[in-house]
Amino acid sequence: MSTVFVVGSLNIDQNIRVSALPRAGETVRGSDATYSPGGKGGNQAVAAARAGAAVKFTGAVGDDAHGRRILEVLAGAGIDAGHVRVSGTAATGTAVIAIDDQGENQIIVSPGANAGLTAADVEAGLTALQAGDVLVLQLEIPTALVRQAARTAKNRGAFVILNAAPAPRQIEALFDDVDLLVVNEQEIQVLADLTGLAGIQGIHRDLVTSLPPVLGPVIVCTAGAEGSFTVVDGSSVHVPAAKVDARDTTGAGDTFVGYLAASLAGSARELPAAMLHATRASAVAVTRPGAMESIPWRDEVDEVSA
Template sequence: MNTVFVVGSLNIDQTIRVRSLPRPGETVRGSDATFSPGGKGGNQGIAAARAGAPVKFTGALGDDAHGRQILETLSEAHIDVGHVRVLGTAATGTAVIAVDDSGENQIIVSPGANAGLTLDDVVTGLAALTAGDVLVLQLEIPAELVRQAARIAKQAGAFVILNAAPAPRHLDGLLENVDLLVVNEQEIRALSGLAGTDGDHRELAATLPAVLGAAIVGTAGAEGSFTVLDGHLVHVPAVKVATADTTGAGDTFVGYLAASLVAAPGDLPAAMALASRASALAVTRSGAMESIPWAHELPAHLPCPALDVPN
């Protein structure tokens, strides 16, 4: 079986529950803080591994208790962490997350050791990548490393997925070697602004690929996910669940999507359906990495959403 390679961020998540998210200048009382492994790269790698794919991770951690906790969690999911570098010069990256009573969140990220990841780390971490593998990238590491990782992967014949989150401020060749963009409603609008286009998220999923040079899967929470195949809009409805915490739902979607495309290359609608089921189960749980389900949990909990694929 081919492999999912992830080059990305690893953070410790500091989560505080609040009744409502603070407005600018407002102070709100929250719960005691909890600390758990996270980072968009780490979450997506865990999701792909729990979906059943072999995963190799390239990233950086601090030489501290949080870094050791993250390494242990990745290893327990059977992720190859041979290219996760431990730095003595920076603390492990940190994300401060506020989650309100409806499950919505606000996140502030301090990169820490993630900013110390180097091109040499990326080149070494992707040395074993071959045709048929999938590379998963996000934007919580330096953009130049994302560009170089995508270039290396395309030269090897791999399929490149970029979760354009946080939304980029500039494109600067970022998408030149990307096959598939995965973006939520806010991110797709940010990309449309950079590309000089407009419309709602469904229209943008149809029109932006020709402008940006990469196919798009757009996620829209309770509305499900969208893509365009052969000029037709494909809609995968969301699975209806009671939401406890949306933190990590998008990362769960990306990781399961990548694992499905490694197992069945080219079947994007089926991959989206599986990713939708997994992310629906994730939002019924609190936290990011700890909320991501294993594949064996899905059949007992959630139906497969009906695909809306035009003939």
């Protein structure tokens, strides 16, 4: 199996449960805040590692209790975090997450140490990257670093996965060195707007066909209870979602991406099969609270699959 490299964000998540998500200008009463390790990059790395892949992570945390807790979780998952820089000047990134009774969420992210990640950090973290490896990226770090990492990986013959989340404000050169783009139904609409294809009226199962010729990479779109969609060799592929009682959807998309990457790092590299495995892992994750803490280990997913 190839190695999965992840360059991305590490945050501490401040979780508050509410009966209903607030509307603009509205104040709602929530539960006492709890804190758990997260960040899209960290979540995806943990998911890939718990899926059985060898994982190397590049990122940054603050020199604080939250940063130390995150590093403990990464170590517990067996991730090589030797290229996670500990900043002495910035606090660990923070995400404030409101979760309603249906498990849906609203998230505000303060980047903290993530914003201080440098080009030198990225190059150092990808030193061991080689042909056949998989690189996973997201957009919670500066886009210039995302483009740099993708170019480095592509030049070395690695397979590049970009989770375009949060949705980008501009896409110039962002996808030039990306092989597989993973987005949800809101993010794919943003991409359609940015490319002038918004007239398709938000049908994500159609956009996975019409956007790749414009953007370049193959697209996998996750759509919650509708499952996930892609196109393989000109044929549409739909992987239905597993039916579960969702408690907290935080980290579900990251679980999907991490398991997808681990599956594609294997010898077969078949996208529909990888999507199915990722879907089953996400189904387990949404039944639990938290982000990193909710991500299942491979044997748990195998039990669900049986």
